[in-house]
Amino acid sequence: MPSNRIISSITKFGSRSTPFLKPHAAIANTNLLQRMSKSTLESKFEEMSSKVNSLKKDPGNEVKLKMYALFKQATQGANTTSKPGALNFVAKAKWDAWTNLKDMSKDDAMQEYVSVVEGLITNESSSSEESKETGKSTAESKFExxxxxxxxxxxxxxxxxxxxxxxxxxxxxxxxxxxxxxxxxxxxxxxxxxxxxxxxxxxxxxxxxxxxxxxxxxxxxxxxxxxxxxxxxxxxxxxxxxxxxxxxxxxxxxxxxxxxxxxxxxxxxxxxxxxxxxxxxxxxxxxxxxxxxxxxxxxxxxxxxxxxxxxxxxxxxxxxxxxxxxxxxxxxxxxxxxxxxxxxxxxxxxxxxxxxxxxxxxxxxxxxxxxxxxxxxxxxxxxxxxxxxxxxxxxxxxxxxxx
Missing domain, CATH: 3.90.226.10 (2-enoyl-CoA Hydratase; Chain A, domain 1)
Structure with a gap:
């Protein structure tokens, strides 16, 4: 991740305080900042993708289906695959979820995927803290x-x-x-x-x-x-x-x-x-x-x-x-x-x-x-x-x- 000094410098060179800066140089610096931001998003996406497997609590089929669709959209773009048969229940559910994202950009899909996983991690951490405070855990309950x-x-x-x-x-x-x-x-x-x-x-x-x-x-x-x-x-x-x-x-x-x-x-x-x-x-x-x-x-x-x-x-x-x-x-x-x-x-x-x-x-x-x-x-x-x-x-x- 770029340091605050680097970002500050890039912003300064592209500001009105540098009238001597040539237009193509400003564009180049803007593109550099965008590339760095995109690189940061991709890194975060990869990090959240790996952390999904460490979740202890099943988020439920609806959320998992949404995560699947966002992951496919982020890595492959809009769904262009053939529609599975109606009796192929699981494949059809996944296909429908991915197709419903339509023309969402890969970056938007990455960002939403990151937000979903971060939310799950936060909720799991909160539940764990509450369990410590009460001295109870979900596993110790008679029923789930x-x-x-x-x-x-x-x-x-x-x-x-x-x-x-x-x-x-x-x-x-x-x-x-x-x-x-x-x-x-x-x-x-x-x-x-x-x-x-x-x-x-x-x-x-x-x-x-x-x-x-x-x-x-x-x-x-x-x-x-x-x-x-x-x-x-x-x-x-x-x-x-x-x-x-x-x-x-x-x-x-x-x-x-x-x-x-x-x-x-x-x-x-x-x-x-x-x-x-x-x-x-x-x-x-x-x-x-x-x-x-x-x-x-x-x-x-x-x-x-x-x-x-x-x-x-x-x-x-x-x-x-x-x-x-x-x-x-x-x-x-x-x-x-x-x-x-x-x-x-x-x-x-x-x-x-x-x-x-x-x-x-x-x-x-x-x-x-x-x-x-x-x-x-x-x-x-x-x-x-x-x-x-x-x-x-x-x-x-x-x-x-x-x-």
Whole structure:
């Protein structure tokens, strides 16, 4: 990097204080400064490229895709390669991300790449310092994407990805199942509740997880879809098999599977600002969470079709009218009142609650398991269809352009 003295000298010779300087000499010095600045940018770009591998925390598929596109643009320029087939899920995602940069200059791409990596390094350093101060680390937490609390007879499981609107990735699916299984076996837990951290209950399935699954299976979309189907079926089964009363504290908007699984809860309390949306057709998908069975049973065929097929978004009051929600609580009072309700449920005799739920639910479990299996099989077919892949890629590309 040039010293301050050199830069100062170059600037001085090109200034108005040197009327004797010939025009071509000023241009030459300006070009020298530009070359030195470009050399500095290239050095920084190379430095950040090497530091990416030292990051300890996975930045997520969206950021990695952006970094890939910026790196290709910085080193090769605009994308002129052939478009991969729709079923080559990972390659198509990369191709789309690179193509969307269009005519961005190599220098601009380098600069943005450097900014992204520096931001990741800064965030990682900040998280490390916070962990030292609290004496805790992410690795020491019981779950990575959930908060898990057992107190006074209740277990509260909280979606904890507020920066992603509590979207559920594949790791989170696994963690929720494990959390429910742990609560089921814990003698201190009378009742369990699920809620969200932040303004959202949950934005539903994190669609960028499909890319990660495809990468884990060598880009084979069929193997990835089959693996996703197994994970989803296991996840929903953990709700069906949960033996104790299960309460949903819907603190804000809910989309997709956090909505469809509500039919498997015993009590659903909703904040007045909560909304409920299941946009399956727009994504080329089909209902899950046993909703193809529970929703018509709870609200009737016509109302279920409005939600599951025609994507009608409903309010908390409308959800209560359709028997998805038991009680709507004013947003300003939701945390206090829902907590009071949860503590009351947990104070009731444990075995009485356990046996009562068994009498109500046991007759339905076999049917629910069969519905879950059928829904997951259909979703595996949907995930490998060109219709679904194109819809998801369109969604991800639109989302990527906003980052």
């Amino acid at each position: 994407f959930l908060l898990y609390e057992v107190k006074d007879g209740y277990c509260k499981i909280t979606f904890n990805r507020p920066e992603k609107y509590n979207a559920i990735n594949w790791k989170c699916y696994e963690e929720i199942g494990n959390a429910l299984n742990e609560a089921a076996q814990d003698e201190n837990v009378v009742v369990a509740a699920i809620t969200g951290n932040g303004p959202f209950y949950s934005a539903g399935n994190d669609l960028s997880g499909f890319r990660q699954l495809a990468e884990e299976h060598g880009g084979d979309i069929y193997k990835a879809a089959a693996a996703a189907g197994v994970r989803l079926e296991t996840f929903v089964d953990s709700f069906i098999q949960f033996p104790k009363p299960l309460v949903a504290l819907v603190n804000g908007p809910a989309v997709g599977i956090p909505v469809t699984t509500l039919g498997l809860f015993d009590i659903v309390l909703a904040s007045s600002n909560a909304t409920f949306h299941t946009p399956f057709p727009s994504l080329g998908q089909s209902p899950e969470g046993c909703s193809s069975y529970t929703f018509p049973k709870l609200m009737g065929h016509a109302k279920a079709v409005e939600l599951l097929i025609y994507e009608k978004k409903i309010t908390a009051v409308e959800a209560m009218e359709r028997n998805i929600v038991n009680e709507v609580i004013e947003q300003s009072d939701f945390q206090r009142i829902s907590q009071e309700r949860l503590e009351f449920y947990a104070s009731l005799p444990r075995k009485s609650l356990l046996y009562s739920k068994g009498l109500i639910r046991d007759k339905q479990r076999e049917k629910l398991m069969a519905v879950n299996k059928e829904e997951c099989e259909r979703l595996v077919e949907r995930w490998t269809s060109e219709e679904c892949i194109n819809a998801i890629m369109k969604f991800l590309t639109r989302k990527q352009s906003k980052i």
